[in-house]
Amino acid sequence: MINKLVLENLKHRWVRTFLSALVVGVQVMSILTLIGLSRGLLNSSAARMKAGGADIVLKPDTQGTFSFSSGQLNSKFIDFVAKQPHVKQAIGILTANVVLVTVMNGIDFHTINQFNGGFRYMKGGPPQSPDDLIVDTDYATEHKLQVGQTVKLLNHNWHVQGIVENGVLAHLMVQLSALQKLTGNANPPRVSEIFVKLDDPALTDQMVAQFNELLKGNLKALPMQDVISQFSINNIPQLKVFILVLTILSVIVGFLVVFLSMYTAVVERTREIGILKALGAKPLTILDILVREAIVLALVGCVLGILLSYGVNALILAVAPASLPVVAVPDWWPRAAAIALAGALLGAIYPGLKAARQDAIEALSYE
C-alpha cells in the first residue's frame, strides 16, 4: 500500500516528477557520454595504432603512451633499428596535435605500403607533393571534404589528395618530411615513435628485451600489445580526475534536484503528512515514503539517462564521427545509476527528516 501511495504521489504531480527525473537523466547521460567518449577515443586510437601493423613500438625513454608532443626521437635510430636481426622493417612516424585530440601523422608513404599493405583509397591517391593531405572517410564526412579541396591545418594550406578507408593511423596524414619541416623537426630529422615489424612476431618479447638493452637511456621498446592495453581510462590520471570531478558534480546536481523536488513536495503535502501521522504512521514510515519517492525518481532518471545517452551518441556520431568516436558503455549503467541514486538519497534526507519531525496537529491545520 505504501508503494501505491508513493507512485500515486509521483503521478499526482507528474510534470514535477518528469522534470526532476529528466534532470537526473541528464546527469546520468552526462556520465555515460563522457565515459563513452573517453572509451571511444581510446578504443579508436588503439585500433588505429594496431592497424599500423607494427609488432614493437619504440618511443623516447621518458615519454608516456599518450604524449602528443612531436619529434623527440632522432631519425637516425630508424636505420639503426632496421639493421637489427629479425627486423623486417622499421618506420618513423611523426605526430602533431591539430586540435583537441585530433592528430596528424607524418609518414613515409612508400615504406608504409610495404609495412602494412598500405591504405585503401576510396577517392584520389597517395600524396605527390609536400602539400598533399590524405584524410580518412570519417574526417572527410565530418568536415565535408572532397579530393582537390584546400584545407588549412597547423597554419598551413593543404591540398586534399586522397580519401582513405577509416581505421589506420591518424585521421590526417601527410608526408613525413613535410610535417617535419612544418613542425621544426627537420634539422636534424626527428620522429615521435618508431614502428618495428619483425620477420617472426613470436620473437616480439625477446626483441623488446634486446632493444631495451641496446637502446637503454635513449629509447624504450614496448610490444604493440602492451601499448594497446595501455589505452584505458585507468592509465590516464588526468582523465580519472576529470571523471571523479564529473561524478561529484553529478551527485551534487542529483542532490539539489531531488532536494528541491522533495522539499517542495513535503511543504505541499504537509496536511497529508499530518493525516498519515493521525492514522498511526511513525516518523520512519514518513521518511520511508519520501526515500522511496526519491529512489523512483532516480530509477526513472536512470532509464531516461540511458535512453538519452543513446540519442546523444547517435547525434555525436552523425556530427563528428572522426573527432568524437563515442561508444555505448552498458557496463557503466550500474555505476551511473549508483551515482544518481546516491545524489537522490542525499537529497531526500533533509526533506524526509523535516516531514518525519512534523507535528501532526500543526500539519493537520495546515491550509
Added chain:
Amino acid sequence: MNNNSIISVHGLRKIYRIGEVDVHALRGVDLQVARGEFLSVVGPSGSGKSTLFHILGGLAPPSDGEVLIDGVDLRKLTESQRTELRQKKIGFVFQKYNLLPTLTAGDNIAIAQSLSHTQTRPPNFDEMLALLGIANRLDHKPRALSGGEQQRVAIARALVNQPAILLADEPTGNLDTENSNAVLGILRDLNRRTGQTILMITHNPEAAAFGDRTVTMRDGRMLSAA
C-alpha cells in the same frame, strides 16, 4: 476509574507555550465516558474542545492530570507508543474529511489498515460500506466525491481497524443539512448497532443531540453534563 469507562480523565491540564507566553488550553478537565457511549462535547471556539480531542486521540501529550484510554495511561506513553495507540485504539473523523487526495476512497481505507499492520477487516465491513452508501464509490478519488461521500469514506477509514473509540471533530462542519443529518444518523446507528464508543466534538447543539449525552466546555473546563 469506573470499570465501565473507556475514557477516564481527571484533572487534565494542557499548557501550550507560544513564544514566551503560557497558554492554558485545559484547566483541570474531568470526564468519564462509558464503553459503548455516544458522547457529544459542545462549547464555543477556544473552549478547549479540540485540545481535548487531540489529547484523547494521542496526538498531543497532556501537561498534567490523568488520562486513561481503554485502561492505558497516556501520561506514561512515549511518542512512539502514542502512535501505536492511534493505530490500534483510535479512529479519527475530521471536519475537513482529511482523505489523501492521491488515493482512491478504497485505498484511503486500505492505507489506514496498512499503517496499523492489520491483515483482516471487521467481519461486517462490506455491509458497513453498503450502509455508508460508498460501496460503489471506492474506486473514486476524493475530488470525484461529494463532501458527504468523503465524510462517509472517512468514517469507514476510522472504523476499519475496529478502534476502541471513534473521535469525531466537527464531523458535519463542512456539510449541508441533509448530508449532516445523514452522517450523524450513520454515527448514531453505528453506535446503536455495534456499541462503538463515539466522542464527538461540535459547536452545533442540533448535532450534539444525536449523542446519548452532551457535556459543555468553556475556558478549558468542563461546565456541565447533560
